[in-house]
Each structure stands twice: as C-alpha cells, then as structure tokens.
Amino acid sequence: MKRKEILEKLMLQINKGNHIVGVTTGCGITAKYSQNAGADFLLTLSSARFRQMGRGVLASFLPYCNSNDLVMEFGSKEIIPLVKDIPVIFGVNATDPTKNMDAYLDKIIENGFSGVNNYPSIGLIDGKFREALEESGCSYLSEVELIKKANNKGLFTIAFVFDEIQAKQMIEAGADAICVHLGLTEDELLGEKKKFSLEYVKLKMEKIFNKCNEINPYVIKLIYGGPIKTPLDIQYMYSNENLMGYIGGSPFDKIPLEKAITKTIKTFKVSSNVDEDDLITKKLDKITNNCDYVEYVKEYVAKNYMNDISFADLAKSVHVSRSYLSSLFKKEVGCSFTEYLVKFRINKAVDILNKKDIPLSTVATLVGYNDYSQFSKMFKKYKGYSPIKHKHKKLEHKNIYLENEK
Known part of the structure; x- marks a missing residue:
C-alpha cells in the first residue's frame, strides 16, 4: 500500500x-x-x-x-x-x-x-x-x-x-x-x-x-x-x-488468549455442574483480585450511565466498604468515582453529538442528566466550551469536509 x-x-x-x-x-x-x-x-x-x-x-x-x-x-x-x-x-x-x-x-x-x-x-x-x-x-x-x-x-x-x-x-x-x-x-x-x-x-x-x-x-x-x-x-x-x-x-x-485458554481448559477439567463451577470461580477471583472490583465498577457505569448510580450500593454489591472501594478506584483510575462518572457521561454526550443531530436537552437526558443546566455546566467544565458550541463546531467541520470532497 x-x-x-x-x-x-x-x-x-x-x-x-x-x-x-x-x-x-x-x-x-x-x-x-x-x-x-x-x-x-x-x-x-x-x-x-x-x-x-x-x-x-x-x-x-x-x-x-x-x-x-x-x-x-x-x-x-x-x-x-x-x-x-x-x-x-x-x-x-x-x-x-x-x-x-x-x-x-x-x-x-x-x-x-x-x-x-x-x-x-x-x-x-x-x-x-x-x-x-x-x-x-x-x-x-x-x-x-x-x-x-x-x-x-x-x-x-x-x-x-x-x-x-x-x-x-x-x-x-x-x-x-x-x-x-x-x-x-x-x-x-x-x-x-x-x-x-x-x-x-x-x-x-x-x-x-x-x-x-x-x-x-x-x-x-x-x-x-x-x-x-x-x-x-x-x-x-x-x-x-x-x-x-x-x-x-x-x-x-x-x-x-490467556483468559480463553484458562477458562476452556478449566471447563474441560470440571466434573460437576459447569455453570456452578464457573460462578464459584468468578466469586473467588473477586475475593483475591482487587482490580476486579474496579473493573466491575467501570463495567457497571458503562451499562448504567444513563441512570442514577449510587457508589455506596456498588460497594455493598461486592461486599466491601465504601471507603475501601473508593480508595481502590482512585488508585487504579487516578480520579474519584464521581469525576469518572461525569467524564464518562460527557464523553458519551460528545459521541452522540458527533453522530446524531438531535436536541441538546435530549442528549442530556440520554446520558443521565434530567437537569440541562447541570449538564451544560459539566460539559463546559470538562470540555472547555458549551454543548451548543460543540454542535456548531461539528457542523462547520462537516461542511469543510463536504467542500473538500467536491
């Protein structure tokens, strides 16, 4: 090429x-x-x-x-x-x-x-x-x-x-x-x-x-x-x-490859119920690997960012204290859970704005903000400009690209 x-x-x-x-x-x-x-x-x-x-x-x-x-x-x-x-x-x-x-x-x-x-x-x-x-x-x-x-x-x-x-x-x-x-x-x-x-x-x-x-x-x-x-x-x-x-x-x-080979060979080795053994293995892994707690939180955010999320409830679900989970999360990610959640939601909003031409109030709702003013405030804090300005920038960029294609 x-x-x-x-x-x-x-x-x-x-x-x-x-x-x-x-x-x-x-x-x-x-x-x-x-x-x-x-x-x-x-x-x-x-x-x-x-x-x-x-x-x-x-x-x-x-x-x-x-x-x-x-x-x-x-x-x-x-x-x-x-x-x-x-x-x-x-x-x-x-x-x-x-x-x-x-x-x-x-x-x-x-x-x-x-x-x-x-x-x-x-x-x-x-x-x-x-x-x-x-x-x-x-x-x-x-x-x-x-x-x-x-x-x-x-x-x-x-x-x-x-x-x-x-x-x-x-x-x-x-x-x-x-x-x-x-x-x-x-x-x-x-x-x-x-x-x-x-x-x-x-x-x-x-x-x-x-x-x-x-x-x-x-x-x-x-x-x-x-x-x-x-x-x-x-x-x-x-x-x-x-x-x-x-x-x-x-x-x-x-x-x-490590995960696939390990899981497949363990599956072939088990003599009892495969699903039950797999569930036990996952629980034991969570107990012995602190990183799994953090991955669990990140995965939960990815699936539920549009809803209200309680960090205290997340800590309860993995049977650790809120302070312990908070400490682990900050050490692994480098910021607090609250900041991570806000950044995740704003990043999702940017993805939506880049791909769809829909009202900004709708975008705010889609990423978990029922209050548009709060959404706009957080957007500006982490992106450096307002949602409406981002929308205009993408439109200008698209027009320039179309002109170049001609």
Whole structure:
C-alpha cells in the first residue's frame, strides 16, 4: 500500500468520527483475525513475536537475536503473504550497527511492507544504561533519522514518542502519525511493577498532543501501551478529542488468549455442574483480585450511565466498604468515582453529538442528566466550551469536509 493511499483511508475514518485501531502482531493468526475484525493497520514488532512465544516483551531489548532480522523473517514470510488490503508496518531497530539503514529501508519496501515504526525504542530505557547507550552513539536521534529517511522514500511512518521534545523532532522529520508510548502494558513488566493510573497517562498524552498541535495539528495522534487493557480504558482516554486512535498488543492477543485458554481448559477439567463451577470461580477471583472490583465498577457505569448510580450500593454489591472501594478506584483510575462518572457521561454526550443531530436537552437526558443546566455546566467544565458550541463546531467541520470532497 502506498503512503498516500494509507493516509487517505485513515483520514476518511477520522473525518467520519471513527477511531483508528492498529494491532501489533507476531504471528499469522493474529494478523488474519485482526484484518477480519477491521483493524486499520498491523505493526510487526519483535516484542510481539516474543509475546507469542510466551515470553515478556522486554526480550526484544536483549541480545537473544537481531530484532530487525526477526521481524523481517516472520513479517515477510508469515504476515505479508497472508493479509491483503491492509498496511503492514515494519518495527525497525534504528540503532542496529549491522544494517545500512538506506539499503535496509529499500529491502523493507521490496518485501512488501507499507511503512516503518521506531521499535525497539531507546525511549523505553532510562538511567545509567540509557546514558551509556547515548555516549556510544545509540540515541533516540537515530530513530528520528530513520523516520526522516523512510518519509523520503515514500513509506508511511508511525513514530513512538515519550515526551514533547521527541514529538517535535518526529513531526519535523515528517512522521505521518505520532504515537505516545505510555510504557509497557502493566502485566508485562518484569520485576517490580510501576503502575500508572489512567488519569496520569491521560495528562501525559494531553501535554504531548498539545505540542503536536502547535507544530502540525493535522498529524495523526495515537496512543499505545500503559494501563490501557480494556475497551472501557480506551473509552476513558477518548474524552480527549485530540486522540484519533489506539495501537494495542497484549489487549488484542495475550490477555484474551490467556483468559480463553484458562477458562476452556478449566471447563474441560470440571466434573460437576459447569455453570456452578464457573460462578464459584468468578466469586473467588473477586475475593483475591482487587482490580476486579474496579473493573466491575467501570463495567457497571458503562451499562448504567444513563441512570442514577449510587457508589455506596456498588460497594455493598461486592461486599466491601465504601471507603475501601473508593480508595481502590482512585488508585487504579487516578480520579474519584464521581469525576469518572461525569467524564464518562460527557464523553458519551460528545459521541452522540458527533453522530446524531438531535436536541441538546435530549442528549442530556440520554446520558443521565434530567437537569440541562447541570449538564451544560459539566460539559463546559470538562470540555472547555458549551454543548451548543460543540454542535456548531461539528457542523462547520462537516461542511469543510463536504467542500473538500467536491
């Protein structure tokens, strides 16, 4: 797929109000079903291959093999021949001393890849090891140069960035998409876990996207990794209108696969009533895993946001105190339940306004606000402008898009 064609397809999705979804893949079956499910592009990363081996993704940073050779091997033989009409992006280790990057980019094109991404990235390394790498010439600037060279060769480019400075460097290098890397998915960290809340990474994302908008507001803006593991997590992040899409790895293959295999084998092992055993297992899981309490609350909000919700009743339903559940929720999400609920409702209102032309009072009711003035007040507080102004902005955007189509 040519760069121009990819950009046109992605921008068409964005202009329709849809979100872009990219999938990191390390094997043919993930690639095949990701394409069937409607993924917009695939990223062949060495970390994804190690994940398919049942290993931690940090293995892609260690000298077990050459990352570029590994990606070229499975990508060109297992992914490219299998999928059609979907761009496949090559994860390039830009600091590889065994490769002439100009010649290697030509090889990437010859083997049918549509674009490149800077991975493994120096941006995931810090401390004294990072300092030593920089001193030896292995720096993030090598990744910036990779994106610049790839752009000059007509490849579609997705740049992983970790701060505002790197975002600026990558945009100036010609990156088509800036993807804020929020860190490894939490359950994949080796050793001591360093957990960040949804609110923490959301603020980090917003700072970087604000810098992107200063330089090029039209660059595609995506996120990857971190604490985002469920559709509800990404929905929370979409309250920021700058965010255009999500790239996922573990949430699309490792986590669902773990759950499916575990549940299926347990089902085959049971000798009594399957439904009863499954119910007992779920109850035991809730008792032993505090994160389940938080997921339960988020799922309940997603299904009942249009109704009155009592946090005290939610605490009673899982047999924990209100204060304990509140503490768990704030630690995991990064904000109070009340703030989460309001943001969820306002985000739903934005979705409705983007897709339907209906009275604002009706939208308020649909998202749980019988008092329109309260709805308008909360909308303005979290979006920075009134519901009516948002409606006018979407209408202007639609008219501009229609004119461009003509």
